[in-house]
Structures are given as C-alpha cells and as structure tokens.
Amino acid sequence: MIWEEAPFTLYYGKDILGIIGIKEGFMSKGLIIFVAIGTLLAYILVGFVGDLEDEDDNLLTEEKLIRKQDRAYYETDVVGQTILIFKEGMPMAKKIGVWKRSPLHQEFLELSPNFEEMRHFAKDRIIDKAFRKRLIQVANDTEDAYFSGKITQGEIKNELDTFQ
Secondary structure, three states, X not given: OHHHHOOOEOOOOOEHHHHOOOOOOHXXXXXXXXXXXXXXXXXXXXXXXXXXXXXXXXXXXXXXXXXXXXXXXXXXOOOOOEEEEOOOOOOHXXXXXXXXXXXXXXXXXXXXXXXXXXXXXXXXXEEOHHHHHHHHHHHHHHHHHHHOOOOOHHHHHHHHHOOO
C-alpha cells in the first residue's frame, strides 16, 4: 500500500516535500545553518552590549561621575541608616560638597526647627570630628539666631544651607 511506504507520501505517490520544492535532507541542513547564524548573531549582540557597558563609564556626565564618587563616602550602619564617613586629610571644601549632595543633607534639613535632634543626627550619622563639630556649630548659631528673633522658622533651612 502507498501509505505504508513513507509517512509523507500522498495518495498519488508524490512526496510532500517534493511538492513544495524541498529536496530530501534539506530540512536538517537548513536547520543547522539557521542555528549557526542565530548563534553567530547572538555572540555579536552580546559582545556589542558588553562593549557598551564598558564604555558607559566614559560617557558619564560630570554630575553622574561626581555622584558615583560621592557614594564612596556613604555606608550603612548596624541599624540600617546611611552614614557619612570622610577620609583622613580630605579638604573641608570637598567634605562640604559631598555633604550638600548627600541624602543626609536633606534629612538633616527636615529636622528643623528641632535643633536638639539635629545635633544628635550629626553625632550619630557623620563620622568625622572636624566636620561634625563645624556642622553642630552652624546648627547652634542658627538656633541662637532663631530664638533671638533674627531669623524666622522659614529661614532656618536657608541659614543651615549656607554652611561653608
């Protein structure tokens, strides 16, 4: 019987692959070529993406580069809070710049007008004696100006932000 000879044979004795113009063995060769080309394209694509990631550091804007460098001064303490640790011998101007760009700066300003809490914040979250002393002095001066009536509650943050 014709149907028993080959599974792809039609009733009239013609091979199905022959009808659509594909010769015997083409499917396996075509599949191998397709997989080879796909693998080559995947290899090129992965290499290209890797090169882009390597070049990413070269394409950073100055602002992003500064933020990336600032992250070296942040650590997380045992409680899970971010703390600021300055390196020995770092100039005060650079410390102030890192401080003003840090998320701790905003947290510190949000504590106003609770000056006692601001002092505790500086003692707990800033690891640098000279910088901490200077920041606490600015908070004390601002507190004195506030309670003497020289500045209003709205001006406290501006006064603290002029820390230099």
